[in-house]
Amino acid sequence: MEKYSVVIAGGGSTFTPGIVLMLLNHRQRLPLRQIKFYDNDAERQETIAKACEILLREKAPEIAFSYTTDPEKAFTDVDFVMAHIRVGKYAMREKDEKIPLRYNVLGQETCGPGGIAYGMRSIGAILEMIDFMEKYSPNAWMLNYSNPAAIVAEATRRLRPNSKIINICDMPVGIEERMAEILGLKSRQEMIVKYYGLNHFGWWSDIRDRKGHDLMPKLKEHVAKYGYVVNPEAHRETEQSWNDTFAKVKDVYAVDPDTLPNTYLKYYLFPDYVVRHSDPTYTRANEVMEHREKNVFAIAREIIEKGTAEHCRFETDAHATYIVDLAEAIAFNTKARMLLIVENGGAIENFDPTAMVEIPCIIGSSGYEKTCIGQIPQFQKGLMEQQAAVEKLVVEAWIHGSYQKLWQALTLSKTVPSASVARQILDDLIDANRGYWPELK
Ligand SMILES: NC(=O)c1ccc[n+]([C@@H]2O[C@H](COP(=O)([O-])OP(=O)(O)OC[C@H]3O[C@@H](n4cnc5c(N)ncnc54)[C@H](O)[C@@H]3O)[C@@H](O)[C@H]2O)c1
Ligand SMILES: O=P(O)(O)OC[C@H]1O[C@H](O[C@H]2[C@H](O)[C@@H](O)[C@@H](O)O[C@@H]2CO)[C@H](O)[C@@H](O)[C@@H]1O
Numbered sequence: 501m502e503k504y505s506v507v508i509a510g511g512g513s514t515f516t517p518g519i520v521l522m523l524l525n526h527r528q529r530l531p532l533r534q535i536k537f538y539d540n541d542a543e544r545q546e547t548i549a550k551a552c553e554i555l556l557r558e559k560a561p562e563i564a565f566s567y568t569t570d571p572e573k574a575f576t577d578v579d580f581v582m583a584h585i586r587v588g589k590y591a592m593r594e595k596d597e598k599i600p601l602r603y604n605v606l607g608q609e610t611c612g613p614g615g616i617a618y619g620m621r622s623i624g625a626i627l628e629m630i631d632f633m634e635k636y637s638p639n640a641w642m643l644n645y646s647n648p649a650a651i652v653a654e655a656t657r658r659l660r661p662n663s664k665i666i667n668i669c670d671m672p673v674g675i676e677e678r679m680a681e682i683l684g685l686k687s688r689q690e691m692i693v694k695y696y697g698l699n700h701f702g703w704w705s706d707i708r709d710r711k712g713h714d715l716m717p718k719l720k721e722h723v724a725k726y727g728y729v730v731n732p733e734a735h736r737e738t739e740q741s742w743n744d745t746f747a748k749v750k751d752v753y754a755v756d757p758d759t760l761p762n763t764y765l766k767y768y769l770f771p772d773y774v775v776r777h778s779d780p781t782y783t784r785a786n787e788v789m790e791h792r793e794k795n796v797f798a799i800a801r802e803i804i805e806k807g808t809a810e811h812c813r814f815e816t817d818a819h820a821t822y823i824v825d826l827a828e829a830i831a832f833n834t835k836a837r838m839l840l841i842v843e844n845g846g847a848i849e850n851f852d853p854t855a856m857v858e859i860p861c862i863i864g865s866s867g868y869e870k871t872c873i874g875q876i877p878q879f880q881k882g883l884m885e886q887q888a889a890v891e892k893l894v895v896e897a898w899i900h901g902s903y904q905k906l907w908q909a910l911t912l913s914k915t916v917p918s919a920s921v922a923r924q925i926l927d928d929l930i931d932a933n934r935g936y937w938p939e940l941k
């Protein structure tokens with residue numbers, strides 16, 4: 501059976517060890533001959549890479565492993581680029597989240613002004629990696645889950661329309677796993693879903709089991725009381741801020757009981773609530789730096805020190821199996837049905853055909869085919885039109901180096917109260933992002 505070569509772009513990522521373990525657990529579905537890491541921070545990557553080198557040597561010595569900051573070495577002889585970079589790392593995520601809070605506007609990784617700032621940093625890096633991939637491995641596919649996926653996806657639509665890149669997100673996967681628990685199913689794979697929206701801005705409109713039984717009524721009954729919180733005892737590892745987000749879905753659902761919402765809609769429908777419950781001195785970035793980032797690097801150092809990954813505390817990133825689902829579908833033409841972030845092109849009949857929408861697609865060796873969504877309700881259509889325009893204006897601002905367009909994007913965001921507040925935030929973000937954003941005029 502053919503074996504595949506993968507480069508993980510963002511090798512120093514906190515998610516890399518979990519994804520490597522997941523890849524090992526699923527290599528009967530996606531046989532691997534080579535794993536490479538690529539990063540632009542040699543020191544950060546080296547810690548993760550040296551630990552994973554030991555882990556791979558012990559668990560799968562037949563897989564060739566290397567790591568590099570050299571694009572030619574990284575992107576040559578690969579079949580898949582699994583991209584999870586964070587331009588500016590957590591230090592910049594912290595600024596993305598704290599600067600808007602100076603003006604009583606929510607600070608979030610991918611939503612509102614924080615997501616806009618993150619998008620302005622990410623576009624150039626993703627395009628650069630696509631160009632490396634096409635130069636050194638022209639037949640490869642990039643499976644991108646670097647954020648902010650919505651803005652990155654719009655930028656790749658505009659600037660690399662013919663490239664072999666698929667943008668994906670694990671939020672729906674994580675929520676569907678919770679839905680399966682609520683329903684008492686063994687796995688989310690027992691559900692067939694209809695979903696539409698933008699990335700981090702979508703709704704489930706129909707969920708059935710494989711016999712066609714409607715599962716929405718039972719889900720709605722639970723969500724109306726508890727949101728997506730399910731069996732807290734079984735989710736003791738879930739951090740409080742995430743539990744709060746899953747619980748808040750109860751209120752998000754009440755705004756449209758005909759659908760089930762993505763957790764991220766909290767930021768757009770209840771921005772005032774989010775600000776009231778934010779600590780401008782300690783945001784999610786601080787939590788992740790204190791927990792996930794600190795833990796992952798401590799475990800990596802422990803492995804390096806001991807010289808073995810036996811009994812190490814790295815955990816398989818079980819929900820990241822969607823990455824293997826996608827790679828397997830391309831490699832073996834499985835025609836898997838998955839949510840992807842793709843150009844609408846009429847899939848949602850009454851929505852901008854050029855918008856990047858998150859909808860179920862059928863994936864095979866030649867890429868993806870979109871499922872037909874049909875007409876969406878006025879409420880979702882209105883929300884999505886505003887948000888899609890924000891994302892398009894950010895890409896316009898990046899392409900043209902336009903202060904005006906970026907001010908418009910911030911002003912148009914449902915999370916920002918006025919053009920004057922938008923301008924205050926923009927000027928602070930420009931200062932904070934010197935060296936990351938293109939020069940704005
Ligand atoms: N799409 C999804 O659903 C989803 C889910 C989880 C995480 N993510 C994303 O995955 C990414 C990684 O998350 P993390 O928390 O592990 O971040 P992290 O900061 O721990 O790791 C990111 C790595 O990317 C590297 N990097 C930054 N710019 C680069 C560039 N230009 N070229 C090469 N490498 C570069 C950094 O040096 C770092 O090692 C983020 O974008 C995050 O938002 C997406
Ligand atoms: O605040 P973070 O960095 O912990 O999470 C931000 C990311 O949140 C989503 O990914 C979640 C995933 O959906 C959830 O099921 C869980 O497994 O953890 C993941 C990462 O924490 C979202 O999809 C990403 O885009 C965000 O970056």
Ligand SMILES: [Mn+2]
Nearest residue numbers: 649669670671
């Ligand atoms: Mn996501």
